[in-house]
Amino acid sequence: MSAPLPPDLVFREAALLSELVSETQWRAAVSEVKRDRKAAGTPPPVSDDDRSVVCDEIETILIRDEIITPYQATQLRAGRTKLTLGPYLVTEFIGQGGMGQVFGGVHEIMGRRCAIKVLPLDKSDELARESFNREIRLQASLDCPYLVRAFDAGREGSVHFLVTEYVPGTDLRQLVKDSGRLSVQQASSIVAQAAAGIAYAHESGLIHRDIKPANILVTPDGHAKVADVGLAALMFVPDDDPRAGKVVGTADYLSPEQIRTPDQVGPQCDIYSLGCTLYYAITGKVPFPGGDSRSKCKRHLTQAPWDPRKYAPELTEAYVEIIADMMEKDVRKRIQSAAEVVRRLSPWASIHPDEGEAWLAELGISLPDEEQRPRKNDPSRAVGLNDVSLDDDLSWKTSGAGEGTSPSHPVTLTDEHSASSGALSSITGDAPPPPLPEQHGDRHTPAGDLAYDAASASTLVTPPPPPVVSHRPMVSRNVLITTLIASLLVGGLAGFTLAVLLKI
Template sequence: MARNQSYRKNLVGSSLITRDELNEIIKELEQRHAQEELGAVSEADLERVLISRGIITRYQSDQLHEGRTKFNLGPYTITDSIGQGGMGQVFKACHHIMGRECAVKILPIGKSTPYTVTNFQREIQMQAKMDHPNLVRAFDAGKDGQVHYLVTEFVPGMDLRQYIRSHGYLDMNQAASIIRQVANGLQYAHDQGLTHRDIKPGNIMVSPDGTAKLSDLGLSGFIDDSENDPRHGKIVGTADYLAPELIRNPKDVSTVSDIYSLGCTLYYAITGKVPFPGGNTKDKVRRHLHEHPWHPRRFNPNVTEEFVDLIADTMEKNPEKRLATAGEVAQRLNAWT
């Protein structure tokens, strides 16, 4: 009974339901249980009804069991956990008045330092400037107490990494469709003077209708403002997708480095493997500098040599020999879409 009372207390404390509304539902359940001789109303009984009626979500209920009762963030209500972004936790949320679903990235209080807050604010400012169908759009930003947050569109589906882990590698047409869309969004970002710096499957959202959107601008930077970037001169990005020139000289940030990362992502999409699997970060860095990945047909026998050539052109070690723009990548991929 004490556990029941604690759950009910947390429900009211969360503001997800009023005390009167909760008492009305409990009364209804008690009457039904008495009529059908089902015994006392348990916590599980109450939980099941609240979730089935859409009053709370499974995620919210799990949090209430743990004693967590804060779901409001400014005008938004947190409804589910999406995952971990480059600079914070990402949640699914709903606007109190508009009822619009969205994604909310939160910079946790425990990670709020002058450095991380500055970077988070840079991400907000950068994402606010982006408006393209293949880039995740920003809607809002704010601060609730000591918690900084960024609100973006919610993309149903899963990221490319999750999709491939669940379904296996893609065929050429599927891979070309997704990466071409990302390349179009990336070209738009480059045209605005922005480099992404962390292109990878986990940052590409794929909706059920096949729409692909590039997300997580947390490591992005403006090409002409590198001196004011607090990460200037530091290696940023993910080791499996890091361009060789950035390893040699982290200050050598340019749009063509994004092309290399996009090529690594295309390799992953068509093979289900990162270009240089195994080993630690130091091993991966060395191999990006000096080795070539296994031929894609080792993992996917249906890949044509023309497609392999495209991957090679995007993953050229020498940036001067690499495909120069994301637009060129998109144009080459048109042959398979």
């Protein structure tokens, strides 16, 4: 069994086989590394650790020159050369979504940046494929500035993928984790825009059913978009939904009716989840922290969360009333439409002029620009808030808890992930980003299969050439006859001589 290649040679062979790096680009990077190491008096690499350092230096140059991305470098150094899905070149790993991994990519011809959601092979059963195909069809039918748009869908081998617009920035969950709880203006603006997108989905006959901070993407300039509409159910055709009758969503943001009667949910379930999301954005806390998913479900049914002023004392009574009305456990007392949420939050919200402004105008909603807002009228700056007494055991005024029961339906609860389709999120933790799923028939050379010659490890060993086939010269007919006659004569003469000698 041949020995594996050292790290620098694995990197080189994978980079060239992937066609992301040309021979000329590789040689230029190596030459620069050699010059720098010679100038610094660094000795030539000897051990694999030394060669890994050389790989780091080559990788830095290739990334600096925008030849490869950090994600591609990680995959190439592991010996992986498969970095495409259909016509899309994968450039980064964004995160793990409820329906699979999400990668960033670029269309090889159009050059358009996009997000690629890949259905994992271990979830490619009939239900998962049906849900995934449903998500593709649903997202393709939606066109709203506050919803992540779908561009394309495809299949390569056994891998199914959905291509959506790429939303630069982060998601609301990561934003709060990184920056702490948001200001009233910032939280209101983000949630109001998300509510506008949800209003559009509801008008199209769709319910999202998994509204949560991780599914609200926020650009650096504050534009918000709702992602992962694919878990939606057709309000009037529940039999067409493969997930109908199951508890679907994230436990921290589930409405009571999703837990109690998941097959009879309406648009108001999204209003409740959006209220929980606003609570999280404004306080930095989920409504019911601690406990497992089942205990969270029970508390959604029977308990009220802490008054948000416990964590955000600047909130006014009017603002707390909006959150309470969104999180009413009694569906009949809850705010009835997402458009009404936008209107209720508009005194605190501000947006930048963009394509969404005209869309909001069609709903009769006009959110003023931040520069035009008179600060003296900002209700969040009302005086007298310090007079509000909040006891540690105070439950705020969300009413209608009702009799709660544990969910009696199949539960399909998901953890909240830090990245959703279309969101640009940094990879945290020490775990390396995952490769693309292996495809049946996908042939790339793994690092363990590469071989090298220890005596000349500075260059890649080319495979041995095929054996040379020797071509025999043609023999003419006359030469063949002459040779045959001569053989007969020699054979006859030899026989006569032998007879004489034996005196036969």
